[in-house]
Every structure is written in C-alpha cells, then in structure tokens.
Amino acid sequence: MMGKIYLVGAGPGDPELLTLKAASLLARANVVLHDALVSDAVLAVISPAAELINVGKRAGQKLLTQDEINALLVSYGRTRAAVVRLKGGDPSIFGRAGEEIEALRIEYEVVPGVSAALGAAAAAGISLTDRRVASQVLLTTFSRGIDGRVMDWGCVTSTTTLVLYMPGADYAEVSERLLGGGLPADLPCVIVSHATGFRQQVRWSSVSRLAGEEKLPAPALLIVGRVASHEVAELSAEFWNANRKDSAVQQTSMI
DSSP, X not given: OOOEEEEEEOBSSOGGGSOHHHHHHHHHOSEEEEOTTSOHHHHTTSOTTSEEEEOOEETTEESSOHHHHHHHHHHHHHHOSEEEEEESBOTTTTSOHHHHHHHOOSOEEEEOOOOHHHHHHHHHTOOTTOTTTOSEEEEEEXXXXXXXXXXXXXXXXXXEEEEEEOOOSOHHHHHHHHHHTTOOTTOEEEEEESTTSTTOEEEEEETXXXXXXXXXXXXXXXXXXXXXXXXXXXXXXXXXXXXXXXXXXXXXXXX
C-alpha cells in the first residue's frame, strides 16, 4: 500500500491558529513525526490512534539525523495511508522541507502554517511592515561561529525589519554581531518567547541593551527594527482601537 505524506505547518503554538486542513489531517493521521518545539497544545489535537514520533532536537542535541528522518518518512509512506511530518510555524521557512521533499519518492503535499515570525509579531502587537517605518522584511537565522562580517548586511537599511529565528541563549553574541554588522546601538528590538502560547513572554529592548537581557526559553524569536519600538506599538494600538470604536459606532447606527 502506498500512502501520502503531508508536510504540515503547526503554526507558532496556539492550536486555534492551525489551518482547517492541518487540523483535519492531524485528526486522521496514522503516523505523525513532529519537531520538539511543536507545542503540547497542538500535539493534543492529534488523533489518539496515531503513532507519535519526536524527531526534533533540544539544546542542540538531535534525536535523529535528517537522513534518518527522510528514511522514516519514506518507510511509513509505503505502509501507512496518511503520514504527517509536523513542523513548527511554516514548513517552508527554516523547516528543511526542501530536503525532505527531495528525498520522497511517493505522493506528498505541503500544508502551509502561520509562520513563527507572524506569530511573534502578533504577540508583540506590531506590524512587520508598518508603512511609516518599514519597507522590507528580512527573515534569517543566527549561526554561531560565523564571522558577522560574512553575513549579507548590505540589504539591511533603516527601513528593514530583521526577524532573527533561533537566536539562542547568548544574547551578548547576537548583540555583538548586530553591532558589528553596522546596526545602530539604539535600534529597537523585541524578543518573543513561546509566541501565542500560554507561556508567552515579550521583552522590549535595543541592539545594545540586548546583551544584558535575561534569557527567555525556546522557542524564541528576535524582531529588530524601528517597528519594534514602544512608540510605534502605541501608535498602532491607538489606530486600531480608534478603528474598532468607529466600526462599532457604524454598526450600531445601522441597526
């Protein structure tokens, strides 16, 4: 029997942010291979009859290599009807979906999810592309041991929102690399831990102050840029609150 493999985005943590398709697949899956950072609340949506396999990593320690994960997917796909590879956020953003797709020799489908960047921005109440201060967004990761000067900082301008996935626990090194890349010391940033989950934490800071910030638990994400300032957040809140009030008034007047 040949089954089908679904590469599914689990979203940032809140199970209500799963797409309808993702929730439906989790409810009828035969096997689910999931990352370690998929939230417990999302895992609870999975059918009790499904076989759950944790293939993620914690504290830098991998449970399985990528080749072993690929082999498992192919093996289960040949014997089970519905195999789900569940990834935090969206599978196509730092989720190694490309490597797994290349390894598959059976039918597959990618089911997008709410990315961690969007979940963190929502948790902090900021717009990544606030037209008053941002004209582009750069999604990247932080690789330790690499000279900050080799990173392509040329595309980062005063109107760039930098979203740093997996910043790790050494904020001092992150701060040093950002400063070394030419970012201003007073440029605002915000750290979001467990975005959209019940353990969510949001920490407002700046590139220079980041080095002294208390470490927040993974999964965490760092948003750097003018959109991460309290002033912009307060202006946005005032704007949206005013719009909600206007909308309520309009609805009331129409009744």
